[in-house]
Amino acid sequence: MAKRILITDDALFMRVTLKNILSKSGYEIVGEAANGRESVELYKSQKPDLVTMDITMPEMDGITAVREIKKVDPNANIIMCTAMGQKSMVLEAVSAGAKDFLVKPFQPDKVVEAVQKLIG
């Protein structure tokens, strides 16, 4: 059975791009969240194998969403996908519980590589 992924990004363009990249590699996209709050809700209802998480988003930012998801599932696989690559941001995301960090713009093979490393 295909591994299930939840995409989180406020930009429709990024959601479409990530969906295309991951679907082509055989993953099932079980939800698309436009902010952190939606992502937490969809995590609870869909129980995906992995979440991609933007940081700068309205309503609830990605770092807060990572903490909320980790409360629900301490083993959650979350990869940050963000334009903000400074060290302090990476450290904050990792300490919140994110397992990898991709800086936009990313090449498709880097995304697939990061996902494969976590969920195969």
Next chain:
Amino acid sequence: MMKVEYINPFVMAAFSVLESVLGQEPTKGALAMRPSTFTSQQCNIITGIAGQIEGQVIYGMSLITADKIASAMIGQPIRTFDQLAASAIAELGNMITGNAMSLMAETGYTCDITPPSIIRGTNVKISTLSIPALVIPVHIEQGEIELTVSLREK
């Protein structure tokens, strides 16, 4: 006073993001001061910056250039400038500002960015109010993108 050094991370970020997203090497034009109120381009991506440095960075371009960039990013020609096209163009601004913030962090400034917004229209006046602005054009195959950087130290 707006420091000229604030603009460099944005030019460097614009070059690396455009090269990665569009697969071409941009060239830059001459740096100039902006009057506090100026007539905007037809399509403008506005990104806000808050933290040790605050203000806005605006990426301005013609509607034709915006259409061409969006088409290249989406991977097929766009028929109308719809939500997906707007999102692609906005994301370009978000990526450039985000990458510039990483470069600024290396020089000791920690800042956050706001989600981008887009203003489209002809003869729109933009005012950066009390923060002076610098402008630098960046040329790519699809046309010209004007970077207007209006920042000050908090």
